[in-house]
Amino acid sequence: MVYAPREDSFLLLRNMRGVILPRHKVKRVLDVGTGSGILAKEAAKFSKQVIACDIDKETIEKLKKENKNKKIKFIYSDLFSNIKNKFDLIVFNPPYLPSKKIKDKEIDGGKNGTEVIEKFLEKAKDFLNKNGKILLLCSSLNKNLTRLFKKYRYNYKKIDEENLFFEKLYVYELSK
Incomplete structure (x- = not known):
C-alpha cells in the first residue's frame, strides 16, 4: 500500500527543496522508504540520479510503471x-x-518509535559520500533521538519543526 504524502512528507520536502538541494552540490540522492515517490521526484529536479527504495514490493512496482523520469x-x-x-x-x-507490535510497516516505528530509525542510523553512514548529508524526519513522540545520533556518531542539527495536534515533527540534518 502506497504511503500517501501527509504533513511529514511535505515538511521533509520543503526542507529538501529549500535548505539542502540549493546549498549543496547533490549528484546522487537516496530516498529511503519512498512511499508515494514525492521526495524522489523533487530530488530529480536538482540531481543527476535518484535511487528510491521501499520495503513494499507493490509500491515499487506501481512507481516503476508510473515513472517517466x-x-x-x-x-x-x-x-x-x-x-x-x-x-x-x-x-x-x-x-x-510508537507501538508495541509493528502491525503497519508504513507508520509503526516500534516500542519507542525509534526501532526503524536506529536500524537506519546503524548503516546510513556507509552509504554517504564524504560530505554527504542525511535529512531525517522525526517526531516528539520518539524517545532518545539525540542519544541515538550520539551513539552512532553523527553530527546533527534540528533544521525545522512543525506543530501538529498531538505531536511536533522535526527535520534533522545529519552528517558524518
Whole structure:
C-alpha cells in the first residue's frame, strides 16, 4: 500500500527543496522508504540520479510503471539491503509512531518509535559520500533521538519543526 504524502512528507520536502538541494552540490540522492515517490521526484529536479527504495514490493512496482523520469530508479529494499552505492544526500521519512507490535510497516516505528530509525542510523553512514548529508524526519513522540545520533556518531542539527495536534515533527540534518 502506497504511503500517501501527509504533513511529514511535505515538511521533509520543503526542507529538501529549500535548505539542502540549493546549498549543496547533490549528484546522487537516496530516498529511503519512498512511499508515494514525492521526495524522489523533487530530488530529480536538482540531481543527476535518484535511487528510491521501499520495503513494499507493490509500491515499487506501481512507481516503476508510473515513472517517466530516467533519473529515478525505484528498487525494492528493506532500508539498505539492496543498496550498493554512496550518496550525497539520503532522505528518510521513517515509520516513527510508537507501538508495541509493528502491525503497519508504513507508520509503526516500534516500542519507542525509534526501532526503524536506529536500524537506519546503524548503516546510513556507509552509504554517504564524504560530505554527504542525511535529512531525517522525526517526531516528539520518539524517545532518545539525540542519544541515538550520539551513539552512532553523527553530527546533527534540528533544521525545522512543525506543530501538529498531538505531536511536533522535526527535520534533522545529519552528517558524518
